[in-house]
Amino acid sequence: MVESMNEVKHRIASTKSTRQITEAMEMVQTVKLNRIQGQTVTYNKYVSKIKSVIMHLAQSHLLDNRKPSSSKASDSKKKTAYLVITSDRGMVGSYNSNIIRGTKRFIEEHSPNPDDYVILAVGGNGADFFKKNDANVSYEYRGVSDIPTFSEVKKIVKAISQMYDDGLFTELYICSSHFVNRIRSDFKAQKLLPMDRESIEESMSTGEGIGSEVKTKKLTAEYEVEPSEEEVLNDILPQYAETLAYGAILDAKTAEHSSSSMAMKAATDNAGDLISSLELKYNRARQAAITTEITEITGGQEALNH
Template identity: 85%
Template sequence: MAGMNEVKHRIASTKSTRQITEAMEMVQTVKLNQIQGQTETYNTYVSKIKSVVMHLAQSHMLDNHKPSRNKADNSKGKTAYLVITSDRGMVGSYNSSVLRGTNRFIEQHTPNQDDYVIMAVGGTGADFYKKNGANIAYEYRGVSDIPTFNEVKGIVKAVSQMYNDGVFTELYVCYNHFVNRVKSDYRAEKLLPMDRESIEQSMNGAEGAGSDVKTKVLSAEYEVEPSEEEVLNAILPQYAESLVYGAILDAKTAEHSSSSMAMKAATDNADDLISSLELKYNRARQAAITTEITEITGGQEALNH
């Protein structure tokens, strides 16, 4: 009887957990649908600004562009990695995929820990690299479930300031790209410095993500007013903001998808466990009833004799 009560308690506890995971799956699915709607609107804007920057790059306007630096370069050629993770758990393999991909990328490009700094967007990444003794130059926690453009402007401003101050000489954005509801791919895209090569690499990487920007050779020349530098100084910051915002939006989409899938898997596992426990309980109950009947029958036969 004690064993049956224990199984009955486990069934009730598992059903309670299942209700929680099912509710969380529904919440994450709603968030995923919302952010996908926002991504579609954003893609219209970003495809236009990427097209403009790509044309400027291919017309060689960026060849002689030198961004202003506030101070003498004291970075000694350091590379910065802007790593986008979540602030919470229960997101499946999302965080481990980003961190594993970033660590592999860092090992290939800057194996010496003194040669790079980490810029963490998301508490999981910040905590991980702090624990492993990495140089954390910047961290941002609490990105909204549906990020706004204004949130990203603050991040871009901080990144640009450190770049201008010579904290690092190049920057990669590392995140998970949302492919579909069951798949995401790791990406590491070069953001700074903004030269023709890095922009073309970014464009080529974006083609698979729904962008209509294509790499082709252009021979067109432009008449620019008031000057090339002023035009570039106006457009390139918008381009940088669009890349960072796009990466965060993309990463959050992958996060919600991974969380939804993780909660679905947890719910399915709970269903399987409940079925198994109910079968075990029914068998134990049937065995107990059979034993009672046997005992009653045996007692009746003893009385008759």
């Protein structure tokens, strides 16, 4: 009985130590979540402006006959790339599994033949999963900052754009987690390349980052541009692609921090429940031991009296 009580005491102490760790990790992730949400506000202001410019330029019908960006791949070698954004570490709840499951389903619908697609992985979990499953992982980037900077993402976009220009693939989709609120995130697949009318209108239709005044009022061409509207559009579209990629990674990181915070909260709550259960078990065992001891003393006293 004494040994059993000591084991329970050890488990209580160990669980309390674990709870302190998960509580601290929950606080850290909450701080990161608050910081990245503040950065998202700034990003939304920027993307609202750049989308507004493109939409105004579109009034000149420059997108009507716009051809996809140049790629050395021929039509007979069409291949799709899927940029999968996951985390580098665990302890993020179902965050990674939801992205991987959503990506697999999206690939099965659009590229059922393994020879028709390549994987570009941002985050170690996605890279490791698709490698283990013999997928063609042509690019991987690990160690994205907790609060990603635009310059950091620009390096990723530059590397991927070079692969596109070299003909490794002819179109690109970003597969990631979209942050809805602190308790919910949804899988999202968004076309990034080529930057043609179809993909631009698709991204515009989401309304993300567009101010209400841009979405509601009737737009007219309001800019005087030099040397020409077409050349301005050719310059701004690469910036727009970088902006979409940055937004996707920023959004994914927000969802990651939220999922990690919720996972740590659940672990803390579970630890609390386990501690309560163990303390009840310990108190019962202690009470039983005391009762046994009293019974033995009483029995011994009665034996002496006789």
